Amino acid sequence: MSYIEEIKKGVVKSDAVIMGIETSCDETAVAIIKNGREILGDEIISSAIEHSKFGGVVPEIASRGHTAAILTATENALKSAGLTLNDIDAFAVTEGAGLLGALLVGVSFAKSLAYATGKPLVPVSHIKGHISASYLADKSLEPPFITILASGGHTAIIKVKSYYEIEVLGSTLDDAVGEAFDKVARVLGLKYPGGPNIEKLAKEGKNIIPLPKMLKNYEGSKYDFSYSGLKTAVINYVHQKEQKGEEINKADIACSFQCAAIDVLVEKALLAVKESGYKTVAVSGGVGANGYLREKLTLECKKKKIKLILPEKRYCTDNGAMIGAEGYLQYLKGNFADLSLNAKAVLPLK
Ligand SMILES: Nc1ncnc2c1ncn2[C@@H]1O[C@H](COP(=O)(O)OP(=O)(O)OP(=O)(O)O)[C@@H](O)[C@H]1O
Numbered sequence: 001m002s003y004i005e006e007i008k009k010g011v012v013k014s015d016a017v018i019m020g021i022e023t024s025c026d027e028t029a030v031a032i033i034k035n036g037r038e039i040l041g042d043e044i045i046s047s048a049i050e051h052s053k054f055g056g057v058v059p060e061i062a063s064r065g066h067t068a069a070i071l072t073a074t075e076n077a078l079k080s081a082g083l084t085l086n087d088i089d090a091f092a093v094t095e096g097a098g099l100l101g102a103l104l105v106g107v108s109f110a111k112s113l114a115y116a117t118g119k120p121l122v123p124v125s126h127i128k129g130h131i132s133a134s135y136l137a138d139k140s141l142e143p144p145f146i147t148i149l150a151s152g153g154h155t156a157i158i159k160v161k162s163y164y165e166i167e168v169l170g171s172t173l174d175d176a177v178g179e180a181f182d183k184v185a186r187v188l189g190l191k192y193p194g195g196p197n198i199e200k201l202a203k204e205g206k207n208i209i210p211l212p213k214m215l216k217n218y219e220g221s222k223y224d225f226s227y228s229g230l231k232t233a234v235i236n237y238v239h240q241k242e243q244k245g246e247e248i249n250k251a252d253i254a255c256s257f258q259c260a261a262i263d264v265l266v267e268k269a270l271l272a273v274k275e276s277g278y279k280t281v282a283v284s285g286g287v288g289a290n291g292y293l294r295e296k297l298t299l300e301c302k303k304k305k306i307k308l309i310l311p312e313k314r315y316c317t318d319n320g321a322m323i324g325a326e327g328y329l330q331y332l333k334g335n336f337a338d339l340s341l342n343a344k345a346v347l348p349l350k
């Protein structure tokens, strides 16, 4: 009998402490989560500064960053929880999607911990992890709810029907919203990661520049998005002004882009709430840290008496806590992997 079968036989318990390990991009993140809801310890070590020199994430630098940081991140998370490895009931790790070399560091590390302690190894989808960050934000949150998934690689409106069943109502046909933030930031001469820098600059914007309406005359799902046209319109605007030798007001551009990119997310999420009859909307993914999005949703949800779940900004961008929260759900299901687990650059959202 393999060690996994032995574990499946009797070790799964509803009261469990899970270590969540996340290394899919440029954050080396480890957290200790109790029963999928309570953060006992949490550490995030980011290599973002090293990437900012290059205007985006350099996969090789990200992998090296994880290798250098993973032990410290784990020790710090355990220390802040006041626990040792013996107290951990299972090791949850992001298996995908993400940068292959970066994922491999976390997967290999989690495997070694599971092997050494004889505890289960739980593979977790990075995106399901983002969604499950909401269970940490509100301990009483139960599905069903609508979530806006807005991150560096994804943009979607999702029905969370149960803890284990989601339905993607619509998603982006091209660029993700976070990717558009990063690309527009680059053209404005702002550093990576672009989102927070655009948000900061947008606060000084006064005049709205007209930008094209997304998916005009489009016949697909009304919940779909397209950020490529918006991004190109901003880039063309900047280039044309530069060619004519005219001055550009970067704050106005940042503000106009931010409104155009975010308003449509809010609009479609509220429509999904209305059409589904659900009473709750949540935010997931790095763009969920955007202050304008958070303020606008807060206002609209108050008006419409919709319950709003806004994870702390730290738990919108990549973190280990969300992997621990989703890992707990997978643990309860007995979704364990053996030591042949491999990292997956692409992992379909189902
Ligand atoms: N305050 C903010 N405003 C707008 N965008 C933001 C803000 N903070 C972070 N972002 C954006 O969020 C993205 C990072 O989010 P996240 O870490 O969830 O993405 P990812 O892990 O790279 O992609 P995915 O989760 O889809 O695999 C970046 O594109 C970043 O610019």
Ligand SMILES: [Mg+2]
Binding pocket: 126, 130, 151, 152, 285, 286, 317, 318
């Ligand atoms: Mg992410």
